[in-house]
Amino acid sequence: MRPTKRDELVQKALRVFYRHGFHATGMDRLVAETGISKTSMYKHFRTKEELILAALRLRDEQFRNWLYRRMEEIAPTPRGQLLAMFQVLGEWFAQPDFQSCMFIKASGEYPEPGHPIHAQSAEHKRLIFTHLRDLARQAGARDPDVLARQLVLLKEGAIVTAHLGYADDSAGDALAAARVLIDSNVAENAEEVASPVSV
Amino acid sequence: MRPTKRDELVQKALRVFYRHGFHATGMDRLVAETGISKTSMYKHFRTKEELILAALRLRDEQFRNWLYRRMEEIAPTPRGQLLAMFQVLGEWFAQPDFQSCMFIKASGEYPEPGHPIHAQSAEHKRLIFTHLRDLARQAGARDPDVLARQLVLLKEGAIVTAHLGYADDSAGDALAAARVLIDSNVAENAEEVASPVSV
DNA sequence: TTAAAGGTTTACCGATCGGTTCACAATGTC
DNA sequence: GACATTGTGAACCGATCGGTAAACCTTTAA
Numbered sequence: 001m002r003p004t005k006r007d008e009l010v011q012k013a014l015r016v017f018y019r020h021g022f023h024a025t026g027m028d029r030l031v032a033e034t035g036i037s038k039t040s041m042y043k044h045f046r047t048k049e050e051l052i053l054a055a056l057r058l059r060d061e062q063f064r065n066w067l068y069r070r071m072e073e074i075a076p077t078p079r080g081q082l083l084a085m086f087q088v089l090g091e092w093f094a095q096p097d098f099q100s101c102m103f104i105k106a107s108g109e110y111p112e113p114g115h116p117i118h119a120q121s122a123e124h125k126r127l128i129f130t131h132l133r134d135l136a137r138q139a140g141a142r143d144p145d146v147l148a149r150q151l152v153l154l155k156e157g158a159i160v161t162a163h164l165g166y167a168d169d170s171a172g173d174a175l176a177a178a179r180v181l182i183d184s185n186v187a188e189n190a191e192e193v194a195s196p197v198s199v
Numbered sequence: 200m201r202p203t204k205r206d207e208l209v210q211k212a213l214r215v216f217y218r219h220g221f222h223a224t225g226m227d228r229l230v231a232e233t234g235i236s237k238t239s240m241y242k243h244f245r246t247k248e249e250l251i252l253a254a255l256r257l258r259d260e261q262f263r264n265w266l267y268r269r270m271e272e273i274a275p276t277p278r279g280q281l282l283a284m285f286q287v288l289g290e291w292f293a294q295p296d297f298q299s300c301m302f303i304k305a306s307g308e309y310p311e312p313g314h315p316i317h318a319q320s321a322e323h324k325r326l327i328f329t330h331l332r333d334l335a336r337q338a339g340a341r342d343p344d345v346l347a348r349q350l351v352l353l354k355e356g357a358i359v360t361a362h363l364g365y366a367d368d369s370a371g372d373a374l375a376a377a378r379v380l381i382d383s384n385v386a387e388n389a390e391e392v393a394s395p396v397s398v
Numbered sequence: 399t400t401a402a403a404g405g406t407t408t409a410c411c412g413a414t415c416g417g418t419t420c421a422c423a424a425t426g427t428c
Numbered sequence: 429g430a431c432a433t434t435g436t437g438a439a440c441c442g443a444t445c446g447g448t449a450a451a452c453c454t455t456t457a458a
Contacts, residue, residue, distance in 0.1 A: 021308050036405090037406055039405080042448080109222075109304075111304075150372055157354065174352055184379045184383075203434090235435090237438095239435060
């Protein structure tokens, strides 16, 4: 039972959903674009919603892995990684098929907080937030929670603005703002090497 | 020329589109929820897309008027108004029917930059940006363009984060960040009588 | 040899999609 | 009274929606 047609389906469905949206993408279109029969689809997923959730799960995994890895590649220190995030965002925005964030779009199409798709989108954002908070703590932030929330605002704002496309370097703008916010939250000499267990 | 059925239609369609999305809202549903006959709709608007564009036009007008007026009510000075924007956002987020920004959702459902709906959404954001840039200039910002772009990032990020709902005061977070960014961009003595906003 | 298991194709279902047609009723305004 | 404007209800269009049904093909493994 190695990675079969099921994973292939989810992978391809992910792209189509990202490009064209969820409601606008019919199952027939997925059949046409993936080459996988409708019968097979409905053997793996009982409803379209289940397929969407699987696609979002895969996207969350792929995106977070990519983001975190790139951040670590770019900078060794926690503070550097926080700043690196915006450089990575810039790389993302520059990709020709960039179309805003899949989870922002999903939460837009399924706006009720109780809806599974909305909830899963929120969870993705929450996971990134906690990662940033950990980095902020390691970077010696006075209030890691506040700093992480502020950086999240810049990140989400940069994504939306990049997609709306009336500013041409929203990642750069966010980076500049992030510098200011980090500096204002990190005590001068407390930077670097915050022991996991504080004194 | 008092409010005709046409305006009534656009007004009601606006609400339905905002709540349920664009693709997910069929014309039959609009007939049911607005009480206006399908025939009349298609006499005023030749396609669903034209109706959507009219609804977005109305939304842009209503929202910007409301935002700008509230900002002026809260604070007399340009700097105060910039900060007041985030207080106004907080009021917006607290409304029970808040469902993120209509234009972010629209650009998510119509992601191609050339699409009229996408373009009109971008224009709405651009208009707000220029307003903020004017205020930033009046507030004595060293680089009004940069400051306005940064504040826009906070604003869009706050909207998205408020809708995703894993942080409970994204407007407050944005306000705190905005203070830092404004202070770092406005020269010490160039500032004119800042009467800071409460909260 | 046999037989699931996983895949395919094709056709089909009722419902809804965006959009049209037609006959007709209420509303002025001259 | 005449006439256009603006609206109505209901039936209808072909296409597409999410989802099923039935028959067959192919691989894997007991």
